[in-house]
Amino acid sequence: MIKSLFTFIYFLVIVNCFSQEVEKTSKSYSMIPLIANPEKYDGKWIGITGFLKYEKEGDILIFFSRDDLTYTNYKNCFVLYLDKNKLAGIDLSHYDGHCVSIIGYFSNIKHYYYGGAVEGVTYIESRDDINIEIKAMEIEERKKKN
Template identity: 30%
Template sequence: MKIATCLLLLTIYSFNHKLNNNIIIGDHVVLNQEPDVSLVNLIANPDKYNGKKIRVIGYLHLEFEGNGLYLHKDDYDHAISKNSIWVSIGPKHPEVSNLKQYSDHYVIMEGTYNSEMTGHMGMNSGSIENITRLDIWEPANWKPIKKK
């Protein structure tokens, strides 16, 4: 009986812990489906995330042979490309013309990290491919669920 009670409590704790990692946007709850990773962690530990789906926030700049998701706008402004990851969007991407609206903004992006693809002439620190989400990051609208 004690073991069953402990397992039940552990299950409830795990369920509540996962709920507390969700994000509220207005009246909607967005479930964390991809692991949140900082660009610092990607750059420092590329093999740990290689081939894994990730969610990351950074400053996005898109241009021919220069697509990058940077730690900060200052890194882009000062051409510190090792503080960025390549964003793999080819010219044949179906929405490439609509993507310019995201350039030169902080964005949240989900996709698969590839530590071996380092962008044009190896300038970046890995890449994000097979992008499944791209939104402008507006932190004023994002609030973590408060723990009770």
């Protein structure tokens, strides 16, 4: 009984470490090749940047450009499926309309509306917030020089 319990715990630790390593080794891609050749990236861990749309119905989309978001060009967007364990408690409405970076694995779904899907999303970060911080630091540096 104890031996099987230790084996089970060991298995969970190994699986957790493996999944973290996969996330760390995910490559950053532009959405362009993912849209153009989705079969080439099917099942791969990816990092992408785009513009997030949080819909009231619960759909979460990431668009290639702000224009695609504005004009809801669904062929240039992916639907996002979050890893509920890692992103529990995050209010995604805060990210609506923001430029964000995400990590998940690409799924080449043939869906009528979307260019594909990113499943198991484990990381979301607003690039707009980072850009604001960088701009603030640049302004402070300019003030110091003058």
